[in-house]
Structure formats: structure tokens, C-alpha cells
Amino acid sequence: MSTPAPRPICEIHKLWTVFGRNIIHQDLELTINAGEVVSLVGGSGSGKTTLLRHIVGLTQPTRGEVLLFGKNLHAMDRVPQQRLMNRLGMLFQQGALFSALSVFDNIAFPLRELRQFNEATIRQLVLHKLSLVEMEPDAGNRLPSQLSGGMIKRVALARALALEPELLLLDEPTAGLDPERSENFVELIKQIKHALGLTVIFVTHDLDTLVSLSDKVAVLADQRIVANCSLQELGHIDHPFVQNFFQGIRVRLERTG
Ligand SMILES: Nc1ncnc2c1ncn2[C@@H]1O[C@H](COP(=O)(O)OP(=O)(O)OP(=O)(O)O)[C@@H](O)[C@H]1O
Numbered sequence: 686m687s688t689p690a691p692r693p694i695c696e697i698h699k700l701w702t703v704f705g706r707n708i709i710h711q712d713l714e715l716t717i718n719a720g721e722v723v724s725l726v727g728g729s730g731s732g733k734t735t736l737l738r739h740i741v742g743l744t745q746p747t748r749g750e751v752l753l754f755g756k757n758l759h760a761m762d763r764v765p766q767q768r769l770m771n772r773l774g775m776l777f778q779q780g781a782l783f784s785a786l787s788v789f790d791n792i793a794f795p796l797r798e799l800r801q802f803n804e805a806t807i808r809q810l811v812l813h814k815l816s817l818v819e820m821e822p823d824a825g826n827r828l829p830s831q832l833s834g835g836m837i838k839r840v841a842l843a844r845a846l847a848l849e850p851e852l853l854l855l856d857e858p859t860a861g862l863d864p865e866r867s868e869n870f871v872e873l874i875k876q877i878k879h880a881l882g883l884t885v886i887f888v889t890h891d892l893d894t895l896v897s898l899s900d901k902v903a904v905l906a907d908q909r910i911v912a913n914c915s916l917q918e919l920g921h922i923d924h925p926f927v928q929n930f931f932q933g934i935r936v937r938l939e940r941t942g
Pocket residue numbers: 704709727728729730731732733734735736
């Protein structure tokens with residue numbers, strides 16, 4: 686049986702990002718296909734978070750195109766752009782929950798913004814998202830300040846999933862978690878990915894998270910993507926940053942087989 690042709694979900698072409706005199710991205714090209722889990726790696730300050738922000742429409746690139754589901758995100762009017770952005774979910778580094786809102790209201794927030802659902806439906810949808818991230822319905826009454834670090838990540842993930850996105854972006858999903866909680870959170874992301882058939886792009890500095898979660902690794906160096914391939918294939922890429930990085934993960938790859 687032949688495998689289906691890859692279906693691009695996110696295509697970035699000739700993208701430039703310039704902040705003042707700093708060129709962050711230069712002629713950057715990247716394609717992410719449906720169903721892939723791609724980690725974005727690169728040195729500190731290489732522009733990983735900025736690239737995620739371009740993909741979700743929060744920051745306009747200086748030049749170039751970001752096509753989401755075949756549509757040019759940054760060249761659209763506000764209403765269709767918002768509709769397109771509703772097909773994405775983003776988990777921010779610190780969770781970015783609204784501190785004055787309960788867990789329930791945090792997850793309900795994007796649903797209420799849509800103005801399409803009544804409160805009974807919103808309640809059902811929120812409770813479903815809480816169960817997806819393995820939290821009890823009672824947790825909905827708590828405030829973010831009453832949650833552990835791991836729970837904050839779960840609630841932030843539930844909120845990112847509220848609109849049932851096709852593409853999920855995660856910025857440092859396991860940052861600040863101890864190794865056990867980090868492993869549990871990675872397992873949860875994997876389960877949800879399979880259950881919902883998501884495409885995932887994530888940034889991490891944690892090599893265990895990277896090895897455990899990635900189908901592919903996109904490497905940002907010299908202001909562009911210098912590799913976008915499986916972890917094993919990285920070993921064949923002739924680039925000093927990639928080679929150095931690969932040495933760092935080789936032992937872990939051998940351990941996981
Ligand atoms: N809005 C902005 N205005 C000016 N400079 C910015 C802005 N946003 C980011 N930068 C700069 O762009 C560069 C890339 O930042 P970014 O946060 O995307 O890097 P990163 O690869 O995610 O870094 P890290 O791994 O350390 O989190 C940094 O030098 C940062 O200071």
C-alpha cells in the first residue's frame with residue numbers, strides 16, 4: 686500500500702524578521718505536514734519563540750509568507766485571520782493563565798470569545814477538556830494561584846485545546862517541571878496528540894522531552910532552518926551546530942533504541 690502524500694499544514698517561505706539592527710530570521714523556509722510532531726531547536730536567542738509567534742499570528746514578520754492550511758496568515762483581513770487563528774492552539778512558556786479567573790473560566794475564555802455557544806454547551810466542552818488533561822471537574826473552581834506547576838501546565842493545555850485546534854504549538858512545555866512531572870506531561874501530550882490527530886510544533890531545551898516527543902527536528906541556526914528531519918537523520922547533516930547538537934542527543938537515542 687502506498688503512503689498518502691504529505692499534506693502541509695504550515696508553510697513558511699522567504700521569511701525575514703528584523704528587530705532594529707538585528708536580523709533574527711533570514712530567508713527562512715519551513716514546512717510542517719499534517720500529523721507531524723516537530724521540535725524546533727536552536728541556540729538561545731536564535732528566534733524560536735519569535736517564529737512560533739509568527740506562526741500563531743501574534744507577531745508580523747518583516748517579510749515573507751506564513752501559510753496556514755494553505756492561507757497566507759499575515760496578508761488577511763482581521764475576521765478571516767481570526768477564524769484561521771482559531772484553528773491553532775498555543776501553550777505559552779509560563780502557562781499565561783488569567784490569574785483572576787478560575788480554572789473553569791480560563792478554559793471557557795476562548796469558547797466565550799467565539800460567541801457561538803450557550804453556557805450549558807460551554808460547560809460540557811470545558812469538562813471534556815479537563816478530563817482530556819486528566820483533571821477532576823472540581824479543579825475548575827480553583828484559581829491558578831492554588832495550582833501546582835504541573836497543574837498549571839495541564840490547565841494551559843486544556844485552554845489551548847478549547848477550540849479543538851488542528852495545530853498545537855507548545856513553547857517549552859516541560860520548563861519548570863521536575864523530571865517525573867515532565868515525563869508525565871510528555872506522555873499526556875502524546876496521548877492527546879493521538880486521540881485528536883493533532884499536528885504539533887514545540888520548542889524545548891530539554892533533551893529528554895525532545896527525544897521522547899519528536900517525529901522530526903527543525904534546527905534554527907544562521908538565521909534559517911538548516912535541518913528538518915528525523916532525529917537519526919540529524920547525524921548526517923553537515924553543519925557544525927547540528928553536529929554538536931546531535932552529539933548531545935546520541936546517547937539518549939541509543940538508550941531509547
Ligand atoms: N519584540 C521584540 N523586539 C525586539 N527584539 C526582540 C523582540 N522579540 C524578540 N527579540 C529578540 O529577538 C531574538 C530572538 O528572541 P527569541 O525569544 O525568539 O529567541 P529564542 O530562540 O526563543 O530564545 P531562548 O531559547 O533564549 O528562549 C532575541 O535577541 C530577542 O531579544
